[in-house]
Amino acid sequence: MTRILLAFSLLLFTPFFLLSQVEPTDAKSILEGIENRKKLAESSVLKNYPARNVGPVIQGARIVDIAVNQNNIKEFYIAYATVGVFHKKNNAKRYVQIFDNVGALTLGDIALAPSDENILYVGTGENNSSRSSYAGSGIYKSTDKGQSWEHIGLPGSQHIGRIVVHPEDPNTVWVASMGGLYSDNEERGVYKTTDGGETWNKTLYVDDKTGAIDLIIHPENPDLLWASMWERKRYAWDFVGNGEGSGIYSSTDGGENWNLSMNGMEDDEFTGRIGLDISQSNPDILYALIDYQKETKKEKEEQEGLAPADFLEMSVKDFLKLNNEDLDQYLKDNSFPEKYNAVNVKKDIESGAYKPKALSDYLGDANQALFDTDVKGSVI
Template sequence: MLSLVLAFGITAQDAQAQRKKKAVTLSKDVNINAFKFRNVGPAFLSGRIADIAIHPDNDNHWYVAVGSAGVWKTENAGTTWIPLFDNQKSYSTGCVSIDPSNASTIWVGSGENVGGRHVGYGDGIYRSDDDGKSWKNMGLNKSEHISKIIVHPDNSNTIWVAAQGPLWSKGGERGVYKSTDGGSNWKQVLGNNEWTGATDLLIDPRNPQVLYAATWDRHRTVAAYMGGGPGTAIYKSTDGGENWSKIHNGLPRSNMGKIGLAISPQNPDVVYAAIELDRTKGGLFRSANGGGSWTKMSNTVSGGTGPHYYQELYASPHKFDR
């Protein structure tokens, strides 16, 4: 029995030595240049999706703004992706819009519009006139976080921008800005508070003279976060953004936090507002008369890490009041 075990042990050792020798021989013959590396994850590496714009004439073409990874494009409804923003100075993007009159012109607002401590900031607004192949910085360099870009449906030279402004400091470029020369020059049309910026912006699809804006009073330090204040409000303009009036009948009287806005495609007199209140409470409010008065519909508030990240609303293009 002992001799059998010893014989088996010797045989096993010999076989193992032969395998090692063979493995060494094979490794010398392998050409590693034939191998190509590919990214296998993690899937969340690029961070949050900040915004999506879909081509008006080809719904297989999407532009996606990513909070920490620039702008991407797909031409096959998401099967494959092309990076468009890797050569720009800012890696963080907050919004993307397509010119309704010229779908080759793409606008991107840099800097993600959230209140988290690890948010990336940007260096202004960018325009591409060749479907995202090349970009030009069009100003608002001190905005740091751009929330929304709206291009006039009939006039490509008129653009409105909601700029939230710096998170960690006061000042910068905050509020709603308007350009009437294709972005060469900008005029602040709403906002004069060093801590309050514009976090959302809507346009009435029937009448581009009518706009709605939500402002947000927010600030962060190393030790604390102020997610709301007296500067937070909803405004309406009926002259293309030149003048604004606060619309607050029926809205909470206390300090409000981040606000998300939506307008009904079926009946644009109906406007919705998701409003953050004290201690992460809040609710969904609805106006049936263009912001003249508001009714609270529910206590719904954005979940996850809180409204300072995901306080956004979208009205269904297919069914009213959804």
């Protein structure tokens, strides 16, 4: 009897536990977790016995950015979405991992100071928005080409879109922060520091759903900057990659103030991610690649026989007028069970057993519905 009551109690209360939502991890907890992991490594009895990877050693990863030393183009840094930063010197055949002891391997962007090749800034948290795009813990800085790192802030940014360093002052930096992927937060927009990351000011903010995804600077006048904002939200079952918050903003005072600059471009709730670039030879020319998600009407293609789309809005009266040979061919081509032939299906439709639309729904393809939707897409 006791077991029966216990089982009944579990059935009664389990749904309430299942319905309770898990709170998102805040920035403070993420940083505390990194520090606790370092302390555990330092106190481990195995700390003097480093682990060695014995294979398999082939591992793919997304490259999110490459920073090249302009004084020596044979030296560069590669930032990966999931495995940190690798450094290549001159003609060396080996790429050296220089970011694996920091506490965050997921990266959004990397920037080398143009005026000091020893200073490197890394923004953690991949800026793409797939289910496998994991959050980071803010901005890190190195003053010795990646030999050591210092966390310099913005832990709530979660995903970094872009880092731009002033061409003459390595301590002046602008950061495009995307903010949370699955949750709303205010740590999004464009941030600026003039003291190498000791303090940060948020100079461009739209709302708690819209983050900064790209940022460019005029090659001859560092007071001129452009930033693209992206409204997006991911769910476990869906992704919304566009919204009214998306747009391009410009600044004429070094990123202190910003104005919306979307004249002549798509600017509505269908505007999605925007990529920016500027011509180095003619800085008056800027390029914007807009992911525009407005659906377009598909021109009806000439076809032989019946197609699933034909049944979506077909009336019973029109269905009963279909040629039996054409209907039989459709049922055969789409692998309907043998009992469904033109004569039997027409009887079912006429009796109200199901509607003509069912002959399309039977072939329902969730992937096709998701990816075979005609939208305007990329607009330059």
